[in-house]
Amino acid sequence: MSLNRSQAPSFNLINSLVFPHYENILLSNGIPFYQLKAGTEPVIRLDFVFTAGMIHQAKKGQAFFTASMLSEGTKTKSAQALADALDYYGSYFQVRSNTEDTVATLYCLDKHLENCLSIFIEALSESVFPKKELEIQKKNNIQKLLISLKKNNYLCRKGFYRHLLGEGHPYASFSEKQDIEAIIIDDLKAFHQKYILNGLNYIMLSGNYSLHSTKIISSTVENSGLKVGALEPLNILAKSNLGKHFYEKADSVQSAIKIGKITINRQHPNFRKLQFLNLIFGGYFGSRLMKNIREDKGLTYGIYATLEPFKELGVWCIDSDINTKNRQVGIEEIYKEMKLLRTELINNDEFETAKNYYLGSFLRSLDGPFSIADRLKIIIDNSLPNDYYPEFVGVLNKTTPEELMKIAQEYFTEENLVEMVVGQK
Amino acid sequence: MIQYNEFRLSNGLQVIHHEDPSTQLCVLNVLYKVGSRNENPDHTGFAHLFEHLMFGGSINVPEFDTELQAAGGESNAFTSNDITNYYITLPANNIETGFWLESDRMLSLDFNQKSLDVQKNVVIEEFKERYLNQPYGDIWLKILPLAYQKHPYNWATIGKNIEHIEASNLEQVKAFFENFYAPENAILVVAGNIGLEKTKALCQKWFEPIPARKTIIPPYLQEPKQTEARREHVYEDVPVNLILKAYKMGGRMDNDYFDADLLSDILGAGKSSRFFNKLVKELGLFSELDTYISGDVDPGLFLIEGKLMKDVDFETAEAAILKELEFLKSEGVTKVELEKVQNKTETNIHFGDVNVLNRAMKLAFAAFLGDISLVNTEVGSYLQVTTKSLQEVAKNMFREENCCTLYYHAKP
Helix, strand or coil: CCCCCCCCCCCCCCCCCCCCCCEEEECCCCCEEEEEECCCCCEEEEEEEECCCHHHCCCCCHHHHHHHHCCCEECCCEHHHHHHHHHHCCCEEEEEECCCCEEEEEEEEHHHHHHHHHHHHHHHHCECCCHHHHHHHHHHHHHHHHHHCCCHHHHHHHHHHHHHHCCCCHHHCCCCHHHHHHCCHHHHHHHHHHHHHCCEEEEEEEECCCHHHHHHHHHHHHCCCCCECCCCCCCCCCCCCCEEEEEECCCCCEEEEEEEEEECCCCCCCHHHHHHHHHHHHHCCCCHHHHHHHHHCCCEEEEEEEEEECCCCEEEEEEEEEEHHHHHHHHHHHHHHHHHHHHCCCCHHHHHHHHHHHHHHHHHHCCCHHHHHHHHHHHHHCCCCCCCCCHHHHHHHHCCHHHHHHHHHHHCCCCCCEEEEEECC | CCCCEEEECCCCCEEEEEECCCCCEEEEEEEECCCHHHCCCCCCCHHHHHHHHCCCCECCCCCHHHHHHHCCCEEEEEECCCCEEEEEEEEHHHHHHHHHHHHHHHHCECCCHHHHHHHHHHHHHHHHHHHHCCCCCCHHHHHHHHHCCCCHHHCCCCCCCHHHHHCCCHHHHHHHHHHHCCHHHEEEEEEECCCHHHHHHHHHHHCCCCCCCCCCCCCCCCCCCCCCCEEEEEEECCCCCEEEEEEECCCCCCCCHHHHHHHHHHHHCCCCCHHHHHHHHHCCCEEEEEEEECCCCCCCEEEEEEEECCCCCHHHHHHHHHHHHHHHHHHCCCHHHHHHHHHHHHHHHHHHCCCHHHHHHHHHHHHHHCCCCHHHHHHHHHHCCCHHHHHHHHHHHCCHHHEEEEEEEECC
8 A cells, every 4th residue: 555645644633731730838937839740860950939030129230140149159158169069069050130030040960959959048048249259240241241232133122122111111121331330239238138038939849859859958948047028029110112213233234123012911811812823923933924024035034923921011022133135025024914913814724733833832841840840930920820721722722713813903003013123224 | 871772664764762651742853964064165054054945845745844833743953064953843642743744855855946045045044143143153154164174164054155055056955855865864763652663663654665865975075183273363343352262172982072071161161160260250361261062073173262351462361271271281180170070961961861852862863973872871981081081181182283263353
């Protein structure tokens, strides 16, 4: 029997998703301790999530430098002694300063946790912020900023957020050279005291950990002096400067483009449908933008539309680097694709393909301990129910092309847009 | 420990099966034994351009990505100096869709001018986005011709220049496919939630009917031993000076490979490393200073890349690097330093193995190197490194007549 290669093999639709089981216990000092056991390799990740984001800082750079200085020395250990001790056990200590929180993470083999944990916690709770180390970090970061300022993409992102939200808005916090120069030790100590020592929101352990590890984490954190706390962010209203903006950068062979607007976030009942519509528009390789502007016209290496759901608001943004000569064509096509979604129903094949792909992407993101931990963080941070991801199956199965057209008419309009272009005139 | 089975189809396709019942996914990874080192020096960038064309539809399937997405799958690929590697991830019960798609594009592509023209433009935009429109984006394009005078590592996988990409035509595409994209020149890894019998049956159904072709790997020149220091100065519109030193080291299967890899960690990885503590923090000469190895199959490069602080000149910066290297050669490394980087490597390997796709890629690459068991002996190879062997390798490698240096000046 010969094989008919034109005929696609039958496949199954994903009709259920499962969010893996996890534990949430409350430590004696009130700190929630989430535990997600998954995977077969003997590796673990331990996250400490502090309510200490850029939205909490009183001064630009405060959250960032506090985070990056946590590994620079404690009462009893120098920066190098800390690094030597953690590196010796093959572990990684990473502190990320984000818009809405600071996350300190320890990655290590389960067998080494006991040796690393107390050093990791000492770095968080007993940092002394030596002046000499801060001066080095400031100098190095000013150099990095000089390099960023040569990147079209960085300039475009900065311009986009500033025009969309306003110069002083906490979600548009980009440090200038003078901001970095103005940071002093007392800024870091104050931020550390208020938001790190007293702002631990929760801890999360993921991977293939042992029972022993959960026990020593519990007891070490209970005795660490770190206190639970979830402080309110500084609430500042957006002051948008809507419309088209251009920043000239001579000799650019490509232009960086960002087009977008303020939109809804996860708390809004339409958000998941908007996510699905955005996927079709510019969220995957088979999206309208990708198929038209890359795969049909070859104007770019990549084009994406993203939703950034912050706690206070959402930002929708289309992002690409397009060759200078065809920049205008590219921009017009973006608006044309937005309009098409508002005015014409998505055909059934495209709708079904996108839906199946989307469900497949959830299946992938719920596979493997650290990918699941990332989803769990979204659930915790946004107070979502445990079946938030599994429920996507039902939500998508109930959604129709008609509904998506309505969503497009509401959210993909040309009103209230910021269009930022950085490149050659 | 990664468990695997291996078998070969009658057309020469090597298949490796790796079962993992803990995942809901399945992976198909196809490695073709062709990279930019197999290109004609007058048509560089071709292997990578070809990788793009593999998504432009095959003989019986007009739209590769759409069919895959409809079954909930995702796919991507990369090209290196040595290989081109394609991968598909699907819900485990839809894996046959992957077999259908991968086997059809191994059977034959739908060669068409439109796809070629569009992908040439896409790759040219990729060239600009990654190499030309970024500060320091072209250092790789500059250091390779300095380091390799004969060997095809002379050019980057993206190609020597945009003109080479523009000049590609459909005849070259067909000939390249015919020769290199043959079953006997490929390695298929099937990994995830799938048993051996099912894997065999699907391989026999979809891949075995593909006729064998006679792949000829054109011989290419090996790089002669470098005997004198090479230096080049360039002047660009960047904010600060950058120095890039490239020392010649062995290839992936050579004895010094694991030593060189660990030396790069001792010198430059993380906040406990030598360079960071001495040259970045104590002396304040660099804002960033990294060390890494190119990791190629043929003899490769050990690289030191540093951005100089504004008020530091090249002489001072380079002298400080050389002093550290001399100290390493004369005094060696401590036992604690060695244990540290060995422990780090062990952690890295375990973290890498968490993901079934990574395991599949690792299996394919080990098979390409000629020994699948390398996936499990790798940790041991790092543990066999001694302080003595590290010092020997350092002494042999860190000589200026074995080095190419790029001075990337910020135009005043």
